[in-house]
Amino acid sequence: KKTLRLILGDQLNHQHSWFKDDLEDVTYLFMEMRQETDYVKHHIQKVVGFFRSMRNFASYLEERDHRVIYYKIDHEDNTQNLEKNIKDLIDKHDFESFQYQLPDEYRLDEQLKSLCEDLEIETNNFDTEHFFTTRSDLERFYEGKKQMTMEYFYRDMRKKNNILMINAKDPEGGKWNFDKSNRQKWKGKPEIPHERGFRKDVSDLVDEIKNAGVETFGSIEANNYNWPTSREDSLSVLNYFCKNLLVHFGDYQDALHTDEAYLFHSRLSFSMNTKMLSPKEVIDSVLDYYYDHKDEIDISQVEGFIRQILGWREYMRGIYWKEMPGYRRSNKLRNQNKLAEFYWDANTKMNCLHHSIKNSLENAYAHHIQRLMITGNYALLTETHPDEVDQWYLGIYIDAIEWVEITNTRGMSQFADGGIVATKPYVSSGSYINKMSNYCKDCHYKVNKKTEDDACPFNSLYWNFLDANREHFAGNQRMNMMMSLLDKKPPEEMQKIRNRAGEIISNPERF
Ligand code: FAD
Ligand code: SF4
Numbered sequence: 366k367k368t369l370r371l372i373l374g375d376q377l378n379h380q381h382s383w384f385k386d387d388l389e390d391v392t393y394l395f396m397e398m399r400q401e402t403d404y405v406k407h408h409i410q411k412v413v414g415f416f417r418s419m420r421n422f423a424s425y426l427e428e429r430d431h432r433v434i435y436y437k438i439d440h441e442d443n444t445q446n447l448e449k450n451i452k453d454l455i456d457k458h459d460f461e462s463f464q465y466q467l468p469d470e471y472r473l474d475e476q477l478k479s480l481c482e483d484l485e486i487e488t489n490n491f492d493t494e495h496f497f498t499t500r501s502d503l504e505r506f507y508e509g510k511k512q513m514t515m516e517y518f519y520r521d522m523r524k525k526n527n528i529l530m531i532n533a534k535d536p537e538g539g540k541w542n543f544d545k546s547n548r549q550k551w552k553g554k555p556e557i558p559h560e561r562g563f564r565k566d567v568s569d570l571v572d573e574i575k576n577a578g579v580e581t582f583g584s585i586e587a588n589n590y591n592w593p594t595s596r597e598d599s600l601s602v603l604n605y606f607c608k609n610l611l612v613h614f615g616d617y618q619d620a621l622h623t624d625e626a627y628l629f630h631s632r633l634s635f636s637m638n639t640k641m642l643s644p645k646e647v648i649d650s651v652l653d654y655y656y657d658h659k660d661e662i663d664i665s666q667v668e669g670f671i672r673q674i675l676g677w678r679e680y681m682r683g684i685y686w687k688e689m690p691g692y693r694r695s696n697k698l699r700n701q702n703k704l705a706e707f708y709w710d711a712n713t714k715m716n717c718l719h720h721s722i723k724n725s726l727e728n729a730y731a732h733h734i735q736r737l738m739i740t741g742n743y744a745l746l747t748e749t750h751p752d753e754v755d756q757w758y759l760g761i762y763i764d765a766i767e768w769v770e771i772t773n774t775r776g777m778s779q780f781a782d783g784g785i786v787a788t789k790p791y792v793s794s795g796s797y798i799n800k801m802s803n804y805c806k807d808c809h810y811k812v813n814k815k816t817e818d819d820a821c822p823f824n825s826l827y828w829n830f831l832d833a834n835r836e837h838f839a840g841n842q843r844m845n846m847m848m849s850l851l852d853k854k855p856p857e858e859m860q861k862i863r864n865r866a867g868e869i870i871s872n873p874e875r876f
Contacts, residue, residue, distance in 0.1 A: 503683020615669030741778030829866030
């Protein structure tokens with residue numbers, strides 16, 4: 366049967382069984398579309414990353430004699446709309462069957478389901494063959510259980526997949542979790558080996574995107590583009606990580622530093638989220654490297670890394686499919702403020718925010734703790750509406766795709782789901798930031814001061830946040846200690862805290 370198979374921008378899975386057979390009557394379809402570039406304003410490096418990776422994958426298939434239709438953003442037949450393009454192509458080429466892989470985004474899932482209802486030809490969908498779990502595994506795992514925590518899901522995943530296990534029963538190293546040994550500040554040592562980077566020239570693509578009228582933000586060095594955009598590139602990032610960065614991954618996982626945007630982080634999220642790499646092969650490579658270098662690498666580094674992928678990444682996906690579409694509207698703390706303007710230009714005297722936002726605008730990247738404890742923390746403490754926060758995170762990061770963005774942003778970082786992902790809100794005063802970074806040293810504000818004009822804004826914001834949300838945290842055991850410290854604050858101090866926080870919240874640009 367003459368078949369049209371759709372490949373979305375985040376379905377670049379070279380190892381998918383679709384490509385194992387050379388079916389003469391199958392045509393693969395790729396489309397760069399305004400519906401994808403415009404559902405939120407994206408960082409220019411993100412749009413370039415997706416288009417270039419799609420083009421590379423399409424060429425890879427063509428080189429292997431597969432038939433491909435590729436609509437560039439400015440292709441004359443490209444209506445910029447998924448349904449319309451597909452319907453037009455089916456009419457034009459008399460396709461008798463339409464097939465797609467299950468999308469990871471709810472929005473596209475709905476769109477494709479409704480398209481298939483409309484089509485008069487045979488339609489089928491397939492698994493992406495990427496994740497360890499299916500969309501509904503997590504929901505089934507927690508059925509009948511009172512509390513969902515990532516830790517139990519993660520342990521189950523370790524057992525089921527026999528990863529870091531002894532006799533498929535006990536955790537290797539005697540513990541499931543080495544989190545406590547993973548929390549060091551980075552003080553210039555150990556040295557971080559710097560990758561040379563890919564240094565690609567993507568000027569033509571940047572022009573095509575601009576000429577098509579796509580609005581983007583953030584900066585790009587068009588003749589020095591460094592993100593992986595092919596399977597080969599992605600494998601080299603993975604290799605580099607195993608050889609050079611894994612050895613200290615866990616130790617400095619939570620560290621922050623003015624001079625180092627990446628520290629020991631892997632930068633593999635884009636390759637995995639576009640499926641150029643599978644999570645299984647990433648974990649297998651890390652394990653192979655670890656078992657060959659056991660005398661150099663401690664299990665805590667390896668376990669810390671594997672937990673992110675086998676645990677958090679799969680967990681977030683499960684939460685997404687369990688909670689959507691309602692999740693998109695959740696705003697438990699009823700926050701209503703606009704996102705501070707400086708998120709778009711990094712123009713703030715708060716050094717931690719300045720650096721984290723500057724990194725993000727320059728690289729379409731920030732590591733986890735910058736996203737969680739700097740930009741996310743500040744947005745939550747200043748009572749920002751989760752829609753505003755989501756839009757920024759969804760646009761700015763190269764790895765941002767809704768299933769993993771919204772669960773991290775609205776859930777883990779903004780506590781908007783009321784505790785589904787995180788059992789307590791990830792907020793802190795300046796002292797945590799000072800403990801994990803060198804940001805405070807050169808900051809305009811003094812991290813040890815509380816409410817004076819030059820006091821660190823995070824300090825008053827933090828206590829004000831706990832005070833303003835007492836009703837939500839009253840029964841939360843994990844908040845007990847902080848709430849009782851709050852209760853001990855004298856009324857005059859609380860008044861000063863409220864006043865200072867109120868000033869910051871109503872006038873963020875002054876700070
Ligand atoms: P590493 O630190 O090297 O970690 C290795 C891998 O583990 C990552 O590549 C990623 O695939 C996985 N991982 C780590 N933490 C998480 C997590 N919390 N959830 C899911 N996977 C995780 N990740 C995205 O892929 N897309 C997003 O849009 C995204 N938005 C985020 C928003 C906020 C507010 C926060 C706090 C986190 C977000 N994350 C997101 C998770 C995490 O910050 C990124 O995956 C990570 O920074 C990517 O960089 P890396 O590849 O160098 O990660
Ligand atoms: Fe950030 Fe406060 Fe430290 Fe300045 S003093 S860098 S605002 S935590």
